[in-house]
Amino acid sequence: MVITTCDNEGMKLGEKIRKLRERKGLSQKELADLVGITQQAIASWESGKKKPRYDKLQRLAEIFKVPISYFLEEEKPKWDKNAEYLKSKIIPIAIYGEAQAGSFGGYTYPTPEEYFPTPEAMIKGLPPGRVFWIRVEGESMKPLFQPGDLVLVADPSYYEVKEGAPVVVLNGDGELTVKYYHHDTKNKVVVLEPANPAYKPIVIPEKELYTGEYLFFPVIAHTKLF
Numbered sequence: 146m147v148i149t150t151c152d153n154e155g156m157k158l159g160e161k162i163r164k165l166r167e168r169k170g171l172s173q174k175e176l177a178d179l180v181g182i183t184q185q186a187i188a189s190w191e192s193g194k195k196k197p198r199y200d201k202l203q204r205l206a207e208i209f210k211v212p213i214s215y216f217l218e219e220e221k222p223k224w225d226k227n228a229e230y231l232k233s234k235i236i237p238i239a240i241y242g243e244a245q246a247g248s249f250g251g252y253t254y255p256t257p258e259e260y261f262p263t264p265e266a267m268i269k270g271l272p273p274g275r276v277f278w279i280r281v282e283g284e285s286m287k288p289l290f291q292p293g294d295l296v297l298v299a300d301p302s303y304y305e306v307k308e309g310a311p312v313v314v315l316n317g318d319g320e321l322t323v324k325y326y327h328h329d330t331k332n333k334v335v336v337l338e339p340a341n342p343a344y345k346p347i348v349i350p351e352k353e354l355y356t357g358e359y360l361f362f363p364v365i366a367h368t369k370l371f
Contacts, residue, residue: 159193165209199329212342217309217325233266239277244321246283251321275300285344298362311364
């Protein structure tokens with residue numbers, strides 16, 4: 146059985162903040178006081194007009210006693226093998242390596258290891274040569290990704306890396322990891338955040354982003370194999 150998820154938006158960040166606040170019995174003003182911001186800022190987060198900075202997400206996670214990954218992961222619609230995406234033309238897309246979920250340590254292949262039959266609609270109109278599959282290993286991205294799952298990634302020059310979204314990161318040693326992406330402009334770092342709170346984030350100084358040491362490939366789809 147194959148179940149796929151794509152990066153269609155489900156529950157928004159603002160909805161999650163509002164539901165947690167209401168569950169805790171807090172007004173917007175009371176939550177604002179706990180975070181150290183204005184009521185207007187809380188209102189703008191909940192309406193989706195603005196998004197909290199990474200440090201504010203950390204504070205919200207402390208207040209609501211949830212892992213920060215709760216705010217990073219959006220609920221996404223799913224399709225099985227008989228559903229919408231698999232009605233489209235099936236094309237072979239290369240599996241080019243393995244990404245460790247815990248830390249850098251995965252690897253890439255100089256030539257494709259194999260090809261995975263992929264619904265053409267899943268690649269979002271991108272050239273087939275600019276997308277490829279990576280196999281996930283390790284448990285730091287559970288429950289979002291399980292060991293053995295495949296993630297479909299895109300060439301970042303064709304598809305933008307999104308704040309708070311999962312990415313596969315390639316370092317200068319040819320090693321891969323998969324994490325949530327956060328660019329913390331206040332502290333001038335990129336934080337690669339695991340979904341599993343048992344694991345620590347990877348922090349990359351902003352200055353290293355301009356050396357070519359790291360490449361960030363946005364995850365545009367995800368396939369679970371059962």
